[in-house]
Amino acid sequence: MKTIMQWLLAAILTICGANIIISCNNIKDNAVVSLTDDSSQFVTLTDSVPDAILEIRYYGTYNFVGKRIDGYEEPTALLTKQAAKALKEVSDDVMKQGYRLKIYDAYRPQKGVDHFVRWAQNLADTIMKPYFYPDLDKSVLFEQEYIYERSGHTRGSTVDLTLFDMTTEKELDMGGTFDWFGPESHPDFCGNPETGEYTGDNSKSTAEPKRSITAKQFENRMILRRAMLAHGFKPLDTEWWHFTLSNEPFPDTYFTFPVKQLNK
Template identity: 65%
Template structure:
């Protein structure tokens, strides 16, 4: 198992809220109900591409292929440490990459397309309340039995529709990730993009990423600073089931 480290957050109270209408409205109960009413499953990967080819400057750190994630194990369906997206989402992400590269940044990808089997893995993990191996790193302020009812874990994920990406920024000068004031997949208010109790620099770093993603057609999520979905996603009602691997998109 990989070594893990705690992220240190410098807390000050200097930032102002930004308008919530800039963010994707998220109600886990409504989202789940809508998914159950309209869900279609598909194993057709013909409209997906490898991000390593579509966005060659992106750095990949696929957390669900590793054991450094909130589960503590490699997640089902992640057969290789690669990232897949629909062609439309990948093309828009390339525009983001090119814009930010001019400012000295590269994109670092944590997750992109997520197969339904991985989401099912999350649900099964959430139901096992005795397994709290990664609590101190990802949900220190929450009991595990609230993760599902509070919407941190759900039976369907927008990632399975193929046009959602989790990412951060990598500074090419310092050769380090930008300090976002909180780690990827941390469950809590610290992960909200407009969270106030971080430094001004950390907040501004979040906004660099957010502004670039919005400029090129992605919408943010009000509960996760790293999460963005292509606004005009091509498969809004389809949840894909093929595994994350290069073979899934090979011709």
């Protein structure tokens, strides 16, 4: 973990508008990580993907914290130019299949990640437990890697999303809500995402009675996954909704500017 002095230094220099380079022991291979407030390589997502529907969960209160998250100043989504271009290709692909992309989160400022960390450390704050983590004691969120001090979202090329069915005018049923903390959110829950085969195996579920998802719900997850992978994104093995541009332009840079419309 970063020391308190490192974070204080980062905060001071960020306020002054400076880019900073810090080296932290917990970063893989002792990589050097850059923190910057430079938004020049980002776009407002809907400028590039006008068909996308936005439901920015961390701007509102329906999220696992139950409050608006720090750094979300407007209900919009930002991405790096490269990620937005690739997502436009995904949108065009799924539109032909009768769907639209629905975005829950994209770029997430470091301030928002810090908010998650403070919330996770406050074990008494469990107001949203019934909705997002009923099977977990909050004390295990760091240990089981639901909460991190750094997030790929902060590098600007990661997006959380689902599909909206233009025929039914509803979200596709994915068999679980966005940001559910549990094995039911894993892409391989009840199926093999590599082959797209539904197996019905819910043995990873920790709930009693055990939860499951249907073959149709699993296939809906696969529709989203196939489209994202076909256009240059890579999945996360614990969240069916989470994808990162494979060739992300800023793999070691974490951004600090707030989420709001960019002035271009």
